[in-house]
Amino acid sequence: MNVIVNIFVAIGAGIVASAIVVGFYEAWTAPKLKVDLDDGPRATGSRPGDQPGENRRYEFYHVKVWNARSWVPLFARKAAWASSATIEVFDANGNRLVKDPVHGRWSSAPEPVIPAIAPAHENAVLSSAGTTAVEIKGVQINLLDVGRLYSSGRKADIHPNEDQRLAIAIKYEGEPDCYLFSNESYQDTWWRLPAWRIPLGTHRLRITVSYPCGREVAQFRLANAGPGCDDVRLERWRPA
Secondary structure (H helix, E strand, O other): HHHHHHHHHHHHHHHHHHHHHHHHHHHHHHEEEEEEEOOOOEEEEEEOOOEEEOEEEEEEEEEEEOOOOOOOOOOOOOOOEEEEEEEEEOOOOOEOOOOEEOOEEEEOOOOOOOEEEEEOEEEEEOOOOOEEEEEEEOEEEEEEHHHOOOOOOOEEEEEOOEEEEEEEEEEEEOOOEEEEEEEEHHHHHHHHOOOHEEOOOHHHHEEEEEOEEEEEEEEEEEEEEOOOHHHHHEEOOOOO
16 A cells, blocks of 8 residues: 555656746746847938939838847747737827837838839930930839738747847938838838827837737837937936
């Protein structure tokens, strides 16, 4: 009888010990995401303006999301699969500048557009012989891909050795306002949705990143101090 009891006690102890080991292993290797200021190169560009010969400079602003190292050197954290993010903006009084949270866009994802060629048009050009000829040209454009507008770019797998950049806002040189940027921004030719306008001033951003094993919330200070791209500053939020 004692032998049988000892066998069951040993089996029970083994099960408990295994459960403890598995629990510690899962805790050591579970993904743990962090949100920080982007330390990569500035994301600037330009595009033709409304006037002939006009060139409009713009800049995107990002934060960096990364998978923290395990505090046990022998174990690496697992990837945070299908991670998503939301962006909220508040003014100095704590009021929402944008009514609803904006679904964040991961910069590594393809744009929700389809390359296309606009209908050809005729241009009168002067040939090398000095005679007038007709040149037929098609202009390459991007068409909005509605099928990917609300899917592509909203989720990303974040591995321990690969940081992900999350787009926050866009600003055009010479304009006072900047705008939150996400997939829905592509509905506007200039990526400026009126409902997502951020005026001059200092504002608080709340970024929430959700993933299978948890959620990370980080707050930042977005200072839009002037009409230039250099006048926008993204910093860690420091409560007064």
